[in-house]
Every structure is written in structure tokens, then in C-alpha cells.
Amino acid sequence: MAVDIDKDGKVGCAYYVAIDEALHIEEDIALGGLELVDTLLLRVQPTTVIVPNRAPGNLVELLERDSQRLDDDASNPEKGSHILRHLASAEFDYENGRDVLANLDLEQATPDPIEVLPAGDDSMNLFHSSDHQKLVRLARRISLDSHLSIGCAGAVLGDIDRRRAAEASCLDPEEHSPFQVVSIRMNTPEDTMLISADALISLQVIQSELHPNPQLQYSSNSESKAKESLSVCGLLQALACTAQGKLRLRQMLFRPTTEIDTIERRQQAIAVFLHPENQEMATAIRKLLRKVKNTKSLLHYVRMGVDRVRGQLSVRTEEWRALLRFTMISIQLREAIKLLSGYSSVEILARVFDSIDPRMFTSVGETIFKTIDFKLSKENGRTEIRTGASEILDELRRTFSRICKMLPGVEDALRKGVPAHFACHIQYCAIIPQLGFFTAITLDGESGEGIYNGNDAVGDNWQLGFVHEGIAYYKNNKMVDLDSHYGHLPTEISDEEINVMLNLTAEILAKEEHLITVSELFGELDSILALALAAAKYGWSAPQMTDSNVIDITGGRHPLQELLVPSFIPNDCFLAGGSGCDEPEDRSCQGETSGEGGTEGGSTDGDERGEGSSMLILTGPNNSGKSVYMKQIAVIVYLAHIGSYVPAKSAIIGITDRILTRIATRETVVDDESAFLVDIKQAAFTVNFATRRSLVLADEFGKGTSTETGSALFTAYLAHFLDLGSERPKVLVGTHFHDIFENGLLESQEGVDLAHMDVRLNEEAEEMEDEITYLFKLLPGRGESSLASSCAAKNGVDVEIIERAEDLILFQEGHEDLGVVCGGLMEERNVGLARARTQRFLDMAILGPKASVDGSLREKLEELVYQEDEDDEIGEELDLGP
Structure with missing residues (x-):
């Protein structure tokens, strides 16, 4: 097993199971930390663990805890459970791991779609590269966004190659070679919703921007110089008032849970804070939490030392003062929680209340206060021991x-x-x-x-x-x-001061674990308070979580978009994924949605809508709000799975295991990939990883190639999900490929709803940009036109260009060949101009007895050919356009 962890706590892991000859790759987990590594060790139970040389010290310490020593006796039952080895950091390189994985000779479990694509189509020439083909095939199996885990996979494969080479010399050539890799499996965390980096960025769950000062963007300091821009994470983190609360909230956002019990516990805590009787006390608790520093970092300073007392290492007075304040505020918070109505029924509040022992915290606070003279320390600029401490x-x-x-x-x-x-x-x-x-x-x-x-x-x-x-x-x-x-x-005075400080440090560190536990509970409490404040501030409501595979939203809003507009138009949504009830003996399906994506009439969760579709296709005008609508549905589902209230009048959200998107095309010069290839890889990931409990979003998939190829790909993409029957996911898509409906390319309409955003047209408007008014209201049925011309006019495109485009649109809608039409127009114009110029040449009477040419013949001929004004008049007379 290979493990890697970055400075922000993101964990990557890959391991090889010899008996199955399978390589397992874990999804990168943001802010997983050492706790996740410990969990992976228990779950995988590896015989060998490899880490890069640059691995952080705390990770190495954790792995060395149970590793085998060189002096371990084989008969010793207490010997380490695994061998720990360090490899060069280069072996954990992402690009190396990706290339090694792409070049693995694996059996194709399903027909390869890359091979059946039309090679003669110029738009598909990018697939002619064998490297691109391999990467696309690899993207069907794993998420290429898991950079750390893919680097770990490369390290594992390199180690396997060395073992295979060592074993090969001892084997008979006809024997099966050991350490073969016949399959790759991508593992997602249990009880955690999978949401890829593309989805996080597309939905604006996270969106970092560099520090505005360029000198600070590339500082050598190890701390990140990025700040959270307008995003869901930034919106919620701004409401947390402690460092540990912001960290805990970010962990919740990166690891949305699929456990209904956990979600309901968080909702219950939010409800207690929002209760009218508890409003004042909740505000008081927030004020107390603002004064709390991260005790874990304070105790780190206590252990390591950051200042000097008489020339010896000790702790700055500010840290001791913060620890003293922490003990005092802990007792005050306990009393404040006790005054909350219904606190005992809320798990987090009960845990905080029970974890704070007033006598212990009072003892710690008194010890610090009786030891350090804070007033004298401030005057002298160093830590001073109070009289009476020794x-x-x-x-x-x-x-x-x-x-x-x-x-x-x-x-x-x-x-x-x-x-x-x-x-x-x-x-x-x-x-x-x-x-x-x-x-x-x-x-x-x-x-x-x-x-x-x-x-x-x-x-x-x-x-x-x-x-x-x-x-x-x-x-x-x-x-x-x-x-x-x-x-x-x-x-002697300096030595005695050191002894006093060491005794104080020892007494504090003896209670370190308990103090850190309480501090972490404060972070969790702060994160719940932040969610409660967001619900009160932005008018969010509690969603009803259900095991039924439905999304039923009434009056849904986008939490970020509504902050940027004078008024936001809410919209509803109802989708029902497959029930997974193909097998009649599967009793676990009872009460879930029907096999065609609708809910059964007797739903245990009180849904009265009846059957619903699993797919909603949005068409209609550009800039009318289709993309915002799709994103708001996904964000509402996402917020519901972190236990938050959601921006909707009401919502019934079925447990969703994955949110997969094909929305934003993130191009970079680092990767040799076209925009269309990036879209294909995203779509391939959604196709191969979607389950019936997944939510799939695709906005204008197929637009990066020719219209015929793009609409064909898009149709096949939709048909794939519809053909899954009772295993179909919930799908939200937006498109301008109207020919798939007009030409009947989408054979089965069962389980599909069409919708568009309402607009009002004023054909009598004097200016073209005033012809269209967007109402942003979702209506059933297909939108017939994208109204791209009006959209272009509203955004400053020249009128002549728009008029010319509309003429071409009319020809196209009449199923005329634009090449022939445009060619005919130009030929007619050229013939007319040639006749006019010939007549002018004859009128000049250059030859014959009546010739009357003044000046040189060349000048007269140039004047004849370049009479542009007259040529334009001729074009107008012929009604040929400019």
C-alpha cells in the first residue's frame, strides 16, 4: 500500500491485492488527515506500506507505530503488522503514475467506444493519438482528478515491477508470472458522497483566488496564499468565528455524508439554535466562541516552546493568556448551553456540556493565573513568574x-x-x-x-x-x-523559573487530550452555528431526507446567484431515479421509486406527486437561466447532505451517493488536451460511475465538435441513462440540439420531461436588444428557439452582423444548402457587376473615329474597374445585399 498526504491534509492511497491481482485506487479525500490514514490501515491491513521521502513527520510517526523493526523476532506475537519503506518522491509523481496506468495491458470488460468512432470525421482527429486514446480509456475506469492517489498507484506499480523482476529469475518460463495487474478498481469513501473536483468547481462549492498582492502570491511561506472567492464554502466559512470551526465546516463540505442519522442530528441542532426562545442565547454563545483560539495549536506551542525565559525555551505570554481565556470561556459556554431550550436532546450540545468538567477547567485556569504575572510580563516584554508560585x-x-x-x-x-x-x-x-x-x-x-x-x-x-x-x-x-x-x-533564579514553567507545562499537557477534545467540540459547535446563521440570514429551510430515490424541491433558489440580483425567481424540481427493483426478491426496494423513475403511490415518505421522470432536458433561449437552474438543484442536494438547511421553500431529498457533472470545461496549457477531449473525459466519468442514486448534470455536452457529431453523441449519452431502466440515475441536462427532437433521434420519451425558461418577446420593439425579456421561470415543454440573435444584440454585437445571421438562419430552417445559396448569390452579383462594367467600357468609345479619351489609357481603365459606388448601387438594384 502506498500513502501520501499533502500540507492541507488531503490523503491519497493505492494498494495492490495479490490474490485478486487487482490494483485499488482510493479517491483523494480533502482534509482526511491522519485519522483517515489510520482507518485505511485498519481496513486494508497491508503487509508493506510505502511513503515518499518528503512525507510529513507525523505521517511517518503514525506508520512507524505498528511497523516491523529489524530486530523483530518472527516468533514474537507483538511484532509490527507491516513493513514501512521510503521511496524517492519522484516515484509518486502524478504524470508518471497516470502514464503507467494508461499503458497497462488490461482486458476490456466492455466494448471500447473509442474504436467505433468515425475516424473520417475531422472533428474526431484528436482521437487519432494513441496517448489520447489510452487516457480516455483510463478515464472510463478511474477519476484522473485524484492526483495524490494516482501518484501512489504509480509508486505501487513500480514496486510491483521490481518484485516481479526479482521473482521471474526463479520461475519456470511456463509458470504464471506473479504480481500481475489484471484489473483496476476505483474506491470511494463509504458513507460519503462522491463529488469530483470538476463538480466542486463547476457548482462553485469552492473557488479560490490568489492574494491581490502579487508579492504574496508566491511567498516562500508554507501557508496557502489563496483566499476563498464567492462560493458556497466561502459563504458558510465567513459565518464561523473560530479557526477550528472553519476547519470543521470545510471538512463537512468536502465530505458530505450519506448517513441519514448524521444529517438529521445536524438539522436537529440547527433547529434548536433557530428556535425563538434560543435566539438570544445562541448569539451569546457565538460571542463567547469568538474569543476562543485553536487550543490544539496553543498546546503545540506549550510543547515546543516559542520564546525565552531567562535564556531558556518557554511559551509566549499571549499563548498562556489564550489558554487561561479558553478555560474561563469553556465554563461560561457550559452554562450558556444549559440555558438553551432542548439542549439535552441535541447530541453535539450534550457532548459539549458533558465534556466540560468545571472543576478541572477551573483548576487549570487557576494554575496558569497563579503562575504567570501577566501585567508584569506585558511591562517587561517577557514571561514573568508571579510571586507565590514558588x-x-x-x-x-x-x-x-x-x-x-x-x-x-x-x-x-x-x-x-x-x-x-x-x-x-x-x-x-x-x-x-x-x-x-x-x-x-x-x-x-x-x-x-x-x-x-x-x-x-x-x-x-x-x-x-x-x-x-x-x-x-x-x-x-x-x-x-x-x-x-x-x-x-x-x-539559580533562571533555573527555578524554568522548573516552575516546566511544572506548569507538565500539568497542562497531562490534560492535553481532554483540552483538545473540548476544542474540537467547540469547532463542531461553531460549524453548526454557522449553518444555523446561514439558514436564518438567507431564509433557508430544513430538507426532508429520505431513502426514496427522489428530488422534490419547491421554490428552489441558487444561494450565490440570489445575492447578486435584485430579485430571484424560485423554481421547482421533481426527479425520480431508478428503484433498483428488477429482482422481485429484493425486499430492500419496497417503498422506493418505481422502475421507470416515478415514485409509487404508497411512498413511505408522504410524497403525493405520483410517478416522476428520471431525466429533465432543458432547452430554450440563451442567457435565460438554464445553467443556474441546474446548478441550484445540485447545490441544494449537496447542502442537504452536509446536514445544512437549503435555499428552498421545501425539499424532499433522497440519499444521493454521487454528484457528477459535465458543465465547466477547464482547459490548461499544462495538459495537451483540447476542450472537446476534456468534455469527453468528464462525460465518460459520469457514464461509468453513475449509479441509480447519482445526480448527473450535463450542460451543452457535444458543443465542441460539428453539429451532427455533437447531437449524435449527446443523444447516445442520454439514451445510455434511459436504457438503464430501474438503475437509471437522476439526470439534468441542457442543450440547443433541437434536431434530436425534431428528427426523432431520442427514440424513447418515457421517463423524460422537457422544460424551458419563460421569456417574453416584443416584436414591435424599436431596438433589437429590447425584443426579449427574460422571466427566469421554468415552464414545461420544449423551447423552440435559442433567440441567439436577440441575445447577441443585447450584448453589443453589430446590427448588420445579426441581420446577416438571421438571413442565414432562415435559409437553414428552409433546409437549403447554405453553400449553394451563398454561392448563387455571389454568382448573380458578379454577373451583374460584369455587365455594368462592360457597358461603361463601351460607352468610353476608346476606338474608332469618335474616340475621345483624355489622359492615359491605364488611368481610364482603373477608373472604370474601381467605381465602387456605382457597383454598390448595382448590387442594391439586383437585391443582392452588400
Whole structure:
């Protein structure tokens, strides 16, 4: 098994099962962290684990915990469960792993669609590349967006090749070679909705943008310089008030759950916070949470140390103050939760309440407060120990204070013992930690020594110690005598301060696990409060989650789009996926939707709509809101699966295992792929990974090639889902390929609904851009026209271009060959112009007795040919257009 984890906690994993000769690739899981790695170890139970050399230290520590040691005895029952090996980071490279996977010789389980595509079609020439063919085939099996896991797969395959080479020399040539890879399997996390990176970006669940300061975009700092733009994640994270709350909310967003119990628990917590009786207390809890820092990072500073106390590592005063505040606020939060109506029935509130032991938190807070003098620390700019924290330290300080009070008398005695004219240059006596007592003398700038250096002192040895800021510091007999009696005091004081801080640290770290647990619970509480605030602020309602395979939304809205427009028009949606009830003995299907995508009349969830379609095809005008409608349905389903309320009047959401999209074409110069190939890969992934509980969105699939090829691909794409019968997913698509309906290309209409967005046309409008008014209301039936000309006019396209386009549209709608029509028009125009020019040439009378040509013949001929104004008049007379 190969494991990799990036700095943001995203986990990638791949492993090989020898008995099945199968390579398993896990979907990359954002913010999975070490907990997920630990879960994978328990689930897979690998014999060997490989990690890159750049693997973070905490991952290596986790893997070394149960790894085998070199001195492990084979008979020892407590030996490690796996061998841990480190490989070069280059072996975990994504592109290398992708290429190795693409070149695997695997049996084709199904007919290869790439081979039957029309090779003669110029639009399909991009498939002639063998590398492209391999990548497309690979995309049918796995998600190429899982960069870490694909890199891990490459590392696993490289290790398998080395093992195979080592074993091959010992085998008979006719024997089956070990470590073969006959299949690849893509695994998705259990109880978690699969949503790909393309879907996350297309639906604007996440959308990061770089820091506006270019100098900070590429800083060497390891922290990310991207910030969340207008997105669902950014919208919700802005409402969380703690660092751990924002992190927890992001984890929920990246790992939507398919467990109804978990979803309902979160909804129940939101409902408690939204209850009118709890509004005021919920606000008070938010104010308290704003004062809480991430205790996990604070305790990290406690363990590692980030400042100095008397030259030794310790913790900054701000961190101790934050820990003290955490203990105080924890007790206050416990009391606030107790005042919430119905708190005991909400799991997260009950867990927070039960986890906070007032006596323990009070003890921790008092220990910190009685140890650190925060006021004195602020004044001195360093951590100061409070008086009374240690009797030994207090006694040492009292002794040191007496010595400091004694030093002025020592200064006076020294002044009396030197010549009178030098006495004024003795500044003071001081004790310097680690160095002892010194006499400070005014510095002589010429000699670089003190103005008085004790040369005339009889029986007294003056030695220059160092010079600092115009003062020379000397050791003499009196200073040496003080050193012998009291010079150890600063060191003893520093050592005792260190002991006090170590004792404080030990007492705090003894409760580290419990403090971190409470801090994480605060993060979860903050994330639920953020969802509750979003529901109250934006008018969201609680969805009803069901095992039935339906999406029933009344008055749905797009949570981001409605923030950008003066008013938003809500729309309904009803889709019913397959029931999976082909086998009569499958009792688990009872109460679910019917085999053709509709719900049975006796639905256990109270659905009264009856049968419904599994596919909704949107047609109609450009810019009328089709894409926003599709995205809002997916976002509502997505929000429901994180336990949030949703932007709708009401909603019944069936458990959805995957949201698969073919919406946004993300092109990059890094990958040698055309826009059409990117679309094909996205569509292939949706086809091969969709289940009956999936939601599939496709917006204008097939538009990147010729109309005939695109409409054929789109029709086949829809027919594939419709032919799945009771296993058909819920599908939302938008298209402008009207010929698939007019020519009857989509054979079966069962289970399909057509809809369009309402518009109003005003044919009497003076300006073309005023002809169309978008109403953004979903209506049943097919929209007959895209109204692209009016849309182009509203967006500033020149009128002459639009009029010319409309003429061509009329010819096309009359099933005329545009090449012949346009060619005929040009031929008629050219014949007319040739006749006119011939007549003008004859009228010039160049030859014969009546010739009257002035000037050169060349000039006259040029004037004859280039009479553009007259040519245009001729074109108008012939009604040929410009």
C-alpha cells in the first residue's frame, strides 16, 4: 500500500491485492488527515506500506507505530503488522503514475467506444493519438482528478515491477508470472458522497483566488496564499468565528455524508439554535466562541516552546493568556448551553456540556493565573513568574533584591578608594546574568578602555570585561568577592523559573487530550452555528431526507446567484431515479421509486406527486437561466447532505451517493488536451460511475465538435441513462440540439420531461436588444428557439452582423444548402457587376473615329474597374445585399 498526504491534509492511497491481482485506487479525500490514514490501515491491513521521502513527520510517526523493526523476532506475537519503506518522491509523481496506468495491458470488460468512432470525421482527429486514446480509456475506469492517489498507484506499480523482476529469475518460463495487474478498481469513501473536483468547481462549492498582492502570491511561506472567492464554502466559512470551526465546516463540505442519522442530528441542532426562545442565547454563545483560539495549536506551542525565559525555551505570554481565556470561556459556554431550550436532546450540545468538567477547567485556569504575572510580563516584554508560585523562587528573588539594594553602597566605597578626579567616572555597579558583578566606567574613546582602569590601585586587580554603548565594564577584587558569594543568584533564579514553567507545562499537557477534545467540540459547535446563521440570514429551510430515490424541491433558489440580483425567481424540481427493483426478491426496494423513475403511490415518505421522470432536458433561449437552474438543484442536494438547511421553500431529498457533472470545461496549457477531449473525459466519468442514486448534470455536452457529431453523441449519452431502466440515475441536462427532437433521434420519451425558461418577446420593439425579456421561470415543454440573435444584440454585437445571421438562419430552417445559396448569390452579383462594367467600357468609345479619351489609357481603365459606388448601387438594384 502506498500513502501520501499533502500540507492541507488531503490523503491519497493505492494498494495492490495479490490474490485478486487487482490494483485499488482510493479517491483523494480533502482534509482526511491522519485519522483517515489510520482507518485505511485498519481496513486494508497491508503487509508493506510505502511513503515518499518528503512525507510529513507525523505521517511517518503514525506508520512507524505498528511497523516491523529489524530486530523483530518472527516468533514474537507483538511484532509490527507491516513493513514501512521510503521511496524517492519522484516515484509518486502524478504524470508518471497516470502514464503507467494508461499503458497497462488490461482486458476490456466492455466494448471500447473509442474504436467505433468515425475516424473520417475531422472533428474526431484528436482521437487519432494513441496517448489520447489510452487516457480516455483510463478515464472510463478511474477519476484522473485524484492526483495524490494516482501518484501512489504509480509508486505501487513500480514496486510491483521490481518484485516481479526479482521473482521471474526463479520461475519456470511456463509458470504464471506473479504480481500481475489484471484489473483496476476505483474506491470511494463509504458513507460519503462522491463529488469530483470538476463538480466542486463547476457548482462553485469552492473557488479560490490568489492574494491581490502579487508579492504574496508566491511567498516562500508554507501557508496557502489563496483566499476563498464567492462560493458556497466561502459563504458558510465567513459565518464561523473560530479557526477550528472553519476547519470543521470545510471538512463537512468536502465530505458530505450519506448517513441519514448524521444529517438529521445536524438539522436537529440547527433547529434548536433557530428556535425563538434560543435566539438570544445562541448569539451569546457565538460571542463567547469568538474569543476562543485553536487550543490544539496553543498546546503545540506549550510543547515546543516559542520564546525565552531567562535564556531558556518557554511559551509566549499571549499563548498562556489564550489558554487561561479558553478555560474561563469553556465554563461560561457550559452554562450558556444549559440555558438553551432542548439542549439535552441535541447530541453535539450534550457532548459539549458533558465534556466540560468545571472543576478541572477551573483548576487549570487557576494554575496558569497563579503562575504567570501577566501585567508584569506585558511591562517587561517577557514571561514573568508571579510571586507565590514558588517559595524557593521567592526566597531567591528576595536575596537578589537585597543585593541590588546593597550595590549603591559598594559604588560609594569604590569612589572613595580612587583618586578624586576619577571618582565621577565610576557610573554604577551591576550584576549581569551568567557573567556576574561588574563596575561600569566611562569609556575613553582614544584608548578604547575606561577613563579609570585601576592602574594606580595598590593590591586591587582591575580587568576589562567588555565594552558596551560607551561604558567599559571591569572586574575588580570587590566584584570578584561579590561573585563568589552572590554570583550564582541569577542562574539559580533562571533555573527555578524554568522548573516552575516546566511544572506548569507538565500539568497542562497531562490534560492535553481532554483540552483538545473540548476544542474540537467547540469547532463542531461553531460549524453548526454557522449553518444555523446561514439558514436564518438567507431564509433557508430544513430538507426532508429520505431513502426514496427522489428530488422534490419547491421554490428552489441558487444561494450565490440570489445575492447578486435584485430579485430571484424560485423554481421547482421533481426527479425520480431508478428503484433498483428488477429482482422481485429484493425486499430492500419496497417503498422506493418505481422502475421507470416515478415514485409509487404508497411512498413511505408522504410524497403525493405520483410517478416522476428520471431525466429533465432543458432547452430554450440563451442567457435565460438554464445553467443556474441546474446548478441550484445540485447545490441544494449537496447542502442537504452536509446536514445544512437549503435555499428552498421545501425539499424532499433522497440519499444521493454521487454528484457528477459535465458543465465547466477547464482547459490548461499544462495538459495537451483540447476542450472537446476534456468534455469527453468528464462525460465518460459520469457514464461509468453513475449509479441509480447519482445526480448527473450535463450542460451543452457535444458543443465542441460539428453539429451532427455533437447531437449524435449527446443523444447516445442520454439514451445510455434511459436504457438503464430501474438503475437509471437522476439526470439534468441542457442543450440547443433541437434536431434530436425534431428528427426523432431520442427514440424513447418515457421517463423524460422537457422544460424551458419563460421569456417574453416584443416584436414591435424599436431596438433589437429590447425584443426579449427574460422571466427566469421554468415552464414545461420544449423551447423552440435559442433567440441567439436577440441575445447577441443585447450584448453589443453589430446590427448588420445579426441581420446577416438571421438571413442565414432562415435559409437553414428552409433546409437549403447554405453553400449553394451563398454561392448563387455571389454568382448573380458578379454577373451583374460584369455587365455594368462592360457597358461603361463601351460607352468610353476608346476606338474608332469618335474616340475621345483624355489622359492615359491605364488611368481610364482603373477608373472604370474601381467605381465602387456605382457597383454598390448595382448590387442594391439586383437585391443582392452588400
